[in-house]
Amino acid sequence: MSAAASSLSLPSSRTLSYALTPAPSNPNAPVVLLSNSLCTPFSTWHLVVSKLTTRGLSVLRYDPPGHGASTTPADLSSTTFDSLAEDVRALLSHLSIDRLHAWIGVSMGAATGIVFAANYPRVVQRLIVCDTISCSPVNAGIDDIFGPRVAAAREIGKMDGIIDGTLERWLGRVWIDAHPDETSRLRQLMLTTTIDGFETCCAALRSSTFDLRQKTEEAGFGVDEALFIVGEKDANLPEAMQELREGVERGLKKKNASATVDFHIIKNAGHVCYIDGFDDFIATVTQFLG
Template sequence: MSLNSTVSQLQLRDGRQLSYQISGPAPKPSSSGPSDSIPTVLLSNSLCAPFHTWDHYVSILHGHKFRVIQYDQVGHGGSTVNSSEVDGTTFNSLANDVLQLLDALQVRKVHAWIGISMGAATGIYFCAQNPGRVERLVICDTISCSPNAIGIPDPFEARVAAARKDGHINDIVEQTIVRWFSEPWREMNEAEVQRMRNIMLKTQIEGFAACCRALQDKEFDLRPLAGKLGGAVEKVMLVVGENDANLPQTMAELREQIQAGFDSLGKGGKVRWAIIKGAGHVSVVDGLEEYSQHVTQFLEA
């Protein structure tokens, strides 16, 4: 028996609507309360990428008998955004949105959180704030901190200003596709590029701005949280596209910090690492086959 995979809406405490979808094997009914009998994988998205980004990998997860929760962050896909709250968006607030979703769904423990880019950062914040709520964390293609926290040029402000000036997200989407995927891959995968373009164009300008604010926040810094993950989750895996700018180097440093935290608790060997050959920033798309081999193996280990 499978769960209904239609898109649903959850009204959050601040009045926003959070768009989500659950699919895969359904847990057995239990008179004693919610059931976690089917391992659940939660997928968390990158900036400008609603949850359908994951659809090819979701099919693979279903084949391995996982239940899957997908959701759209604020102002992405079917999730709404309060324009008055855009500047107050942080990774703490993004993590709290997911906490409200899991509580509403009565999901007490997630087998794995898989996040790409800002979805990975959200996962780190969530796990640090809610120890034991996630068993395994997969961190993919994320920066370690806000550019404003370390005094390097901030690319987000200009992008937000350009989108607001244009009154649409079209140019941002085209620029993002070029950054994420290499030219040879785009030329060989035109249908997949168009699928991604159609998905990304559903991002609202103020939703894009809100998530950029989280990335710009001077308090956004994964490094102080890295050492705490050993006490919050059972296992961690870091995945990065080979061609994703300098992230193979910076994520290797993040991995060392996470491993040190596990080692301090006598949990050595719990942090895995994979570089997806030829892939860019969203390696579940342009590196799907290798990505799924590494990550699915980690989920089942």
């Protein structure tokens, strides 16, 4: 089931593009929010949306700055995960949504979900965190991987090379060769990301304020349940995300001593596990959502 894109004018005068797809015959169905990764617009979730709505859930998607039809701030260096979370808070207020049944985020969308849950406790009931780093390169003590990519896109003047390299890292050559039509569709959708959008979201990923390890410890963590999902082939994230999972679990235990956070690895999947690990992803997510 599809939904036409709508737009919200934010207090900063930026435009936030979103789509709310209702569950069939139930306008009051619980709402699940889907938050995408860097370079992907919300339309990449289309197969997930149909699976969730047929299970009686409404689905809300949105585009971060410079992705899809969302616009960018005048100061491209000003975007942080706190500002990305604030955009979603404005969207929920606009739609009169007080409570989300779940937030499902991948990569940048997962990081935004953790920051949102810490900044706005008790709005998200269940949090699903997929394939995300824990902090910016400067906080991890490693070389900046985002700045050079932005510079490369600026030098060339278009996103084509960035998108092609990203697809190969995310999906791998074997999957790409076996799924040419889906790869081509995904590439065309990702090419709607502007260079400004890429740069401003990379600013959030590069920021010294980006450290999820601190957010999960702040005043308890504001969700009831959490689940971590990662693609088996997503670089070192199957190991690296365990530390983040433990931090979220400690945050939850401040409210509920028996709280645990499940961790699931999707075999043969990469960074966008809802695409190349779709069946396992849907089975895991729907079981967790109940």
